[in-house]
Amino acid sequence: MLEKIKEIQQAGLEALAAVASEEALQGWKVTHLGRNSAIMGVFKNMGSVPKEQRGEVGRAANQAKQALEAAFEEKAAALKEAALQRSLQEERLDITLPGRAIPRGRLHPVTQTLREITRVFAEMGFQVYRSREVETDEYNFQLLNFPPHHPAREMQDSFYVQSAEARGDNPLLLRTHTSPGQIHAMRQFAAENPENPPPVRIILPGMCYRYEQVSTRYESQFTQVEGLAVGKDITFSDLKGTLADFARRMFGQDVRARFRASHFPFTEPSAEMDIQCFLCGGDGCQVCKRTGWLEILGCGMVHPNVLRNGGYDPERYTGYAFGMGPERITMLRHHIEDIRYFWANDLRFLEQF
Numbered sequence: 001m002l003e004k005i006k007e008i009q010q011a012g013l014e015a016l017a018a019v020a021s022e023e024a025l026q027g028w029k030v031t032h033l034g035r036n037s038a039i040m041g042v043f044k045n046m047g048s049v050p051k052e053q054r055g056e057v058g059r060a061a062n063q064a065k066q067a068l069e070a071a072f073e074e075k076a077a078a079l080k081e082a083a084l085q086r087s088l089q090e091e092r093l094d095i096t097l098p099g100r101a102i103p104r105g106r107l108h109p110v111t112q113t114l115r116e117i118t119r120v121f122a123e124m125g126f127q128v129y130r131s132r133e134v135e136t137d138e139y140n141f142q143l144l145n146f147p148p149h150h151p152a153r154e155m156q157d158s159f160y161v162q163s164a165e166a167r168g169d170n171p172l173l174l175r176t177h178t179s180p181g182q183i184h185a186m187r188q189f190a191a192e193n194p195e196n197p198p199p200v201r202i203i204l205p206g207m208c209y210r211y212e213q214v215s216t217r218y219e220s221q222f223t224q225v226e227g228l229a230v231g232k233d234i235t236f237s238d239l240k241g242t243l244a245d246f247a248r249r250m251f252g253q254d255v256r257a258r259f260r261a262s263h264f265p266f267t268e269p270s271a272e273m274d275i276q277c278f279l280c281g282g283d284g285c286q287v288c289k290r291t292g293w294l295e296i297l298g299c300g301m302v303h304p305n306v307l308r309n310g311g312y313d314p315e316r317y318t319g320y321a322f323g324m325g326p327e328r329i330t331m332l333r334h335h336i337e338d339i340r341y342f343w344a345n346d347l348r349f350l351e352q353f
């Protein structure tokens with residue numbers, strides 16, 4: 001009997017050595033370890049083994065069965081490993097193929113200019129103050145010294161948000177400039193301490209709207225950056241010094257600036273600032289229309305009425321204000337000939353910046 005068990009084990013191991021697939025392995029298991037296998041037959045026929053041999057035969061049969069089972073597990077693992085190696089070989093990914101580039105977005109050219117302006121003024125101690133785009137006639141015009149029917153309104157025709165009947169004297173409109181933010185800001189600051197309002201040093205960036213005949217130079221929607229400084233003893237020299245410094249930081253250390261007298265209802269005196277043309281260095285070219293100078297902003301000392309409307313006593317406080325158009329500055333810098341490109345959303349244009 002012991003001899004037979006040894007043979008059963010031997011035969012099983014030999015057959016296993018020839019197994020080369022998962023399928024054959026399962027077949028082998030049925031034949032050599034299944035219910036009708038030779039080794040199971042030994043257990044079934046234990047009754048016919050003489051009593052005194054049963055212990056020994058049983059132990060031998062168990063050992064043979066365990067040996068076959070262990071050999072089976074080993075083979076199964078080996079087959080699995082081989083299959084894995086094969087698939088790694090055969091289904092190999094070619095990772096040397098270059099990937100597809102992910103398109104990267106970028107900031108709109110006007111946003112880039114806007115951020116640069118903001119950075120320069122931040123370095124000079126100005127904070128950003130945001131103000132509403134839908135305004136009342138009072139804030140957009142009246143409190144800035146444009147009474148109803150004032151001729152200076154002619155330059156800033158508006159989009160009205162209410163119907164003509166609802167308008168009365170104080171209709172709602174889309175702001176035509178960022179200047180109404182001057183009043184909002186001054187009133188908010190002055191409310192902190194009405195007897196002794198704190199100094200103001202802010203810039204007010206944002207979108208403005210005008211009912212314009214759209215052309216290469218005028219759009220009905222554009223950005224502005226307003227600036228406002230109010231305090232004690234602020235003079236026109238402060239205005240000139242600050243804006244000339246801004247021009248140097250923004251356009252280059254040797255850029256020259258000049259001021260020409262101008263008029264705005266909410267500043268007195270008023271001026272326009274030109275910088276020397278950075279394209280021709282002042283010699284005269286197409287962009288500066290052969291003058292050598294580029295107009296970049298309007299400015300002036302805050303009118304006493306405007307200070308008063310903001311809650312600042314013009315006997316004790318003075319201030320200056322300025323306003324510039326980032327679109328115009330962007331056009332000058334990059335030689336862009338048509339303002340309408342900014343809103344046309346043509347990637348061939350936008351991708352250049």
Ligand code: PHE
Pocket residue numbers: 176177178179226227264267298299300321322323324
């Ligand atoms: N608000 C003026 C405009 O839109 C610009 C300006 C601002 C001028 C502040 C002087 C002071 O034309």
